[in-house]
Amino acid sequence: MSSEKLSHPASDDATHFGFRTVAETDKAGLVRNVFDAVAPKYDLMNDLMSLGVHRLWKASFLDWLRPQSAMRLVDVGGGTGDIAFGFLERGGGDVTVVDINEEMLAVGRDRAVDRGTLEGITWLNGDAECLPLPDASFDAYAIAFCIRNVTRIDKALADARRVLKPGGRFMCLEFSHVALPWLEKVYDAYSFKILPAIGATVAGDRDAYLYLAESIRRFPPQDDFADMIRAAGFGQVSYDNLSGGIAAIHSAWRV
Secondary structure, X not given: OOOOXXXXXXXOOEEEEOOEEEEHHHHHXXXXXXXXXXXXXXXXXXXXXXXXXXXXXXXXXXXXXXXOOOOOEEEEOOOOOHHHHHHHHOOOOOEEEEEXXXXXXXXXXXXXHHHOOOOOXXXXXXXXXXXXXXXXXXXXXXXXXXXXXXXXXXXXXXXXXXXXXXXXXXXXXXEOOOOOHHHHHHHHHHHHHHHHHHHHHXXXXXXXHHHHXXXXXXXXXXXXXXXXXXXXXXXXXXXXXXXXXXXXXXXXXXX
């Protein structure tokens, strides 16, 4: 954990925005502003956050998901399309991409046109806490590098269960808590000193990159997040650390 002091919410109506305490009603707008700002360079952002390894993590995530031709996927927070495109390329069925940020969706649509991926994919503006989708309508739910930015993670998990069919698969890929002490020190130094400086130089937005680093430290440790998934009504909950815990894949089934 970084040596930065963490603020704590003073009431049930407060939450975290990085290391700041903000009103719950303000967080979604603050997060939207961050991703509106970084949308044109989102892939570059992930390269900087993960030193380029996010591409391998996403491949592992899709390997674990095992797309099938009859599988309907909802990809939440997947605006720029990486998971959706990979799902289709691996033989998956229809995919619906839901993102709260129109700027991110615009990048994803443009990428789809450039790739010639015009069928089997739907782009939808919506909130992870209250998806504009019918109950029990999807075989699989994916959320990658998004859930830590949600205001009420428990509500997002509950809505994930709602839109999944009985026996449906929940999968989450997220930056997590480093399991190796020596790596944690190196990663903290990179996250809080080098990354914001690179963000300022490359993307012209130091504060957005600092928030992203802080949001990772605010996300629950792997075991705690697994408990939250169980509390939402999922079964067979498991996770796999990637790169020493810099990221983790969580898997569960709707029961």
